[in-house]
Amino acid sequence: MKKNKQTLLAVALGVAVSAAVQADQRVLNVYQWSDYVAPDTISNFEKQTGIKVIFDVYDSNEVLEAKLLSGRSGYDIVVPSNPFLAKQIKAGVYQKLDKSQLPQWDNLNKDLLRTLEVSDAGNQYSIPYMWGSIGIGYNVEKVKAALGGQEIDSWDVIFKPENIKKLHECGVAILDSPTEIIPTAMHYLGLPTDSENPEHIKQAEALLLSIRPYVTYFHSSKYISDLASGNICVAVGYSGDLYQSKSRAEEAKNKIKLAYKIPQEGAGTFFDMIAIPKDAKNVKEAHEFVNYLLAPQVMADLTNYLQFSNANDQATPLVDEVIRTDPGIYPPAELMGKLYTFADFSAKTQRLLTRSWTKIKSGK
Amino acid sequence: MKKLGNKLLGLLPKGRHAVIGVPFFWMLLFFLLPFAIIIKISFAEADIAIPPYTSLTEWADNQLTVLLNFGNYVLLSEDGLYLAAYLGSLKIAFFSTLLCLLVGYPMAYAIARSDKQMRPVWLLLVMMPTWTALLIRVYAWMGILSNNGLLNNTLMWLGIVNEPVQILNTNIAVYIGIVYAYLPFMVLPLYANLVKHDLSLLEAASDLGAKSITAFWKITLPLSKSGIIAGCMLVFIPVVGEFVIPELLGGPETLMIGKVLWQEFFNNRDWPVASSLAVIMLLLLIIPIVLFNRNQARELEGK
Incomplete structure (x- = not known):
């Protein structure tokens, strides 16, 4: 709801701005996640091309999808995460990218592109924007005290009741996202993460129910501020958000030291993909924007600012060394091999997952 | 032409x-x-x-x-979750309405019996919070109720508790939020009713030897019945479908139909099931709405 209000406001502002734009002015309507560009990303593009960007934000894939599926969203660029993109491609929401207008296409990492074919066969409709993992962010001191000196390096900390019990005192948050957390539990159990077998979902449900009493809350963004302020000490969340939390704690100088780990068993990754809706009005401008985002320097600036990884090979040397060498953002090859992407589940499995999740959260 | x-x-x-x-x-x-x-x-x-x-x-x-x-309706009847969510919503709506009445009645009574010149001021104070967006007021409650928040810090400073009491993300926080947000909708119709009462009835009761408490039970309360019903309907009906307050203040044990509807629409991408949930919710609400209308009609006829 909070999301919707923000979006409404943004849309209202967007309409007001677009009315003010002159008729001959080239424009581009971008619908993007909140807090997901560097301060100069948009202004530099406007300076380079003379295109006026009208920028609206959302903070959940579901809100974006509801808008796209109602038809006529009015946007030229949207940035869904990959399992959502897959569904939306099937629903016929997007148009194919014209690669002749994207001369910088070859900067993209070929291995990642191949992985992404699960959701977009032949990489016809989208390019990867940023990617990150779902791992564990924690308060170094408090966790050390609670676990008796043991470091966090495995999902055991979360999924073994005897461990998470000790952390319960200082607070544990988990993402409120059935399609990401249930596969994470399945991965821990050694089950295939894209399994649609109801038996496997039941097993993951049982595991999550066993740790349920020790989870303070399930939420997809509250942990950013709670971790930074010390309200909780462990969060299973999105890497970029947890790094943001870390920076906030450093800025607040409240002596809270946070860290992010991709556990040794591996973790799920999400890719946010740039795509052009079928009914976009400014298709040429949209391609110019996509090509702009393929430039190594632009991508490196984004990674430096957002602390999310990008999929641009040429950008890596331009990324700050602290970030480039951080295993939480640029995982070493061995860990990289243990990462997996979240599947695009069938409607039936989706319903099972949501139902399971309600049971895990409310016991009903 | x-x-x-x-x-x-x-x-x-x-x-x-x-x-x-x-x-x-x-x-x-x-x-x-x-x-x-x-x-x-x-x-x-x-x-x-x-x-x-x-x-x-x-x-x-x-x-x-x-x-x-008809599969969507069949689905709703097959899984106990939906019934549990409807009952959860009705329960929260019922008790919030009761609490609003218990808090709102004395307030409305005090305003109606206060100095005539002061009444607009009191009424303004009741309505003033609604001038700020609901969302902001709910966020303020999050700040007050959280473990590191105003309430817990005060309690700990006073030495009443040693550890923060978990209030935020529980049903207690939902009740606090709902009663706070909907109180004006209870107070205003009650006030409108109470202020019209003929005080000479109370004088007559007193002349006949009734204590003021007896006069209240025998005269004021029965006369204010239509105000009570109006206030209760204005609180009960919207609270059943409430989404924002339980979403922000509630915890995982808060199961309400608004949230289930959201999940069907957004998580399951199942607009048809979400729609059937909404249809049934409306059918459930028609009963109190009809009662409300009948009462209003009677009021207008002066019965």
Whole structure:
């Protein structure tokens, strides 16, 4: 709801701005996640091309999808995460990218592109924007005290009741996202993460129910501020958000030291993909924007600012060394091999997952 | 030209009918039509398409086929979750209404019996919070109720508790938030009723030897019945479908129909099931709404 209000406001502002734009002015309507560009990303593009960007934000894939599926969203660029993109491609929401207008296409990492074919066969409709993992962010001191000196390096900390019990005192948050957390539990159990077998979902449900009493809350963004302020000490969340939390704690100088780990068993990754809706009005401008985002320097600036990884090979040397060498953002090859992407589940499995999740959260 | 104009004007409904027609047209356009669309979607099937559900009618070979899918309603009856969520919403709405009444009645009573010149000030103070967006006020409550928040810090500073009491993300926080947000809707109709009471009735009771407490039970309370009903309806009906307050203040054990509806629509991409949930919720709410209307009608007739 909070999301919707923000979006409404943004849309209202967007309409007001677009009315003010002159008729001959080239424009581009971008619908993007909140807090997901560097301060100069948009202004530099406007300076380079003379295109006026009208920028609206959302903070959940579901809100974006509801808008796209109602038809006529009015946007030229949207940035869904990959399992959502897959569904939306099937629903016929997007148009194919014209690669002749994207001369910088070859900067993209070929291995990642191949992985992404699960959701977009032949990489016809989208390019990867940023990617990150779902791992564990924690308060170094408090966790050390609670676990008796043991470091966090495995999902055991979360999924073994005897461990998470000790952390319960200082607070544990988990993402409120059935399609990401249930596969994470399945991965821990050694089950295939894209399994649609109801038996496997039941097993993951049982595991999550066993740790349920020790989870303070399930939420997809509250942990950013709670971790930074010390309200909780462990969060299973999105890497970029947890790094943001870390920076906030450093800025607040409240002596809270946070860290992010991709556990040794591996973790799920999400890719946010740039795509052009079928009914976009400014298709040429949209391609110019996509090509702009393929430039190594632009991508490196984004990674430096957002602390999310990008999929641009040429950008890596331009990324700050602290970030480039951080295993939480640029995982070493061995860990990289243990990462997996979240599947695009069938409607039936989706319903099972949501139902399971309600049971895990409310016991009903 | 003038004649034609007059003729056209003659076609328009005249006087009384036009006046009654406007609200009816309004209801038709903004209530009945959207509701008809929701009923239509509730009989469709979810689909991966724009829009994400199947069409009910098909025109082929000069034949019109209408396909009604009752599967969504069957699904709702098969899983206990939906019933539990409806009951959860009704329970929270019932107790919040009761709490609003218990807090609101003395407030309305005190305002109605206060100095005439002060009444607008008190009423203004009751209404003032609603001038700020609900969302901001709920966020303020999050700040007050959290473990590191104002309330817990004060309690700990006073030495009443040693550890923060978990209030935020529990049903208690939901009740606090709802009672706070809906209190004006209880106080205002009660005040409107109480202020009209003829005080000479109370004087007569006192002359006949009734204590003031007896007079309250025998005269004031029965006379304010319609105000109580109006206030309770204005709180109960919207609270059943409340989404924002339980979402922000509630915890995982808070199961309400608004949240389940959100999940069906957004997580499951199942607009038809979400629509059937909404249809049933409306049917459930029609009972108190009808009671409310009957009471209003009686009030207008002066009975």
